[in-house]
Amino acid sequence: MSLIEDLQWRYATKKMNGNTVPQKKLDYILEAARLAPSSSGLQPYQVFVIANKGVQEKLKAVAWNQSQIIDASHVLVFAAWDGYSEERIDTVFNKTMDQRGLPHTTMTDYKNTIWGMYEPLGQDWQAQHAAKQAYISFGMAIAAAAEQKVDATPMEGFVPDKVDEILGLNEKGLKSVLILALGYRDEANDWLVNMKKVRTPKEEFITELS
Numbered sequence: 001m002s003l004i005e006d007l008q009w010r011y012a013t014k015k016m017n018g019n020t021v022p023q024k025k026l027d028y029i030l031e032a033a034r035l036a037p038s039s040s041g042l043q044p045y046q047v048f049v050i051a052n053k054g055v056q057e058k059l060k061a062v063a064w065n066q067s068q069i070i071d072a073s074h075v076l077v078f079a080a081w082d083g084y085s086e087e088r089i090d091t092v093f094n095k096t097m098d099q100r101g102l103p104h105t106t107m108t109d110y111k112n113t114i115w116g117m118y119e120p121l122g123q124d125w126q127a128q129h130a131a132k133q134a135y136i137s138f139g140m141a142i143a144a145a146a147e148q149k150v151d152a153t154p155m156e157g158f159v160p161d162k163v164d165e166i167l168g169l170n171e172k173g174l175k176s177v178l179i180l181a182l183g184y185r186d187e188a189n190d191w192l193v194n195m196k197k198v199r200t201p202k203e204e205f206i207t208e209l210s
């Protein structure tokens, strides 16, 4: 199947059947998320993989009681940095230089430029910027799940502060941004399964300037 066919197949599953996603498919989805591009390559986010009904119950309670959280095989929580710091930026660049066999000073000017830009914009802006990067990774995971014929529900419908509390994210300098429930559709009980996929028509979506 082509990527387009996979994207037509997927939908934001409303009712899952509790079946388990094989580890190999889960790993594939997580690898796609890990390979996502991010601004300056900072990857200012992490993914928490939850397959624990006790934790899933707690998450469901702060996620509008959405049943997918408990019926999912795995619940992915995408959590972004709560802000940037010189130390966080240095750590990423130093690791990159180490892996490329280059001196840590190779990109000092670039690092100073981005920190010079980000610092005055404040922590709220920085957290928002980090969250935007997490959305790109999230999109990759959604597409990879579709390719693996794993159903997924992308979710913003939760109280981030409560999720942060449940997963202890504050202590890690992270904030929850998105949830992706992974599992399999319950065809008999999902009201959305046979509904037409509706998108903005191409003529409205695309503006060509040539």
Ligand SMILES: Cc1cc2nc3c(=O)[nH]c(=O)nc-3n(C[C@H](O)[C@H](O)[C@H](O)COP(=O)(O)O)c2cc1C
Residues within 6 Å of the ligand: 010, 011, 012, 013, 014, 066, 153, 154, 155, 156, 157, 158, 197
């Ligand atoms: C960032 C984001 C947040 C969403 N939050 C929820 C959610 O909390 N619960 C839910 O059932 N669907 C949620 N959705 C699903 C959208 O409603 C759905 O993707 C959209 O209507 C398009 O339909 P489709 O994904 O079935 O093609 C979310 C989607 C995205 C991308």
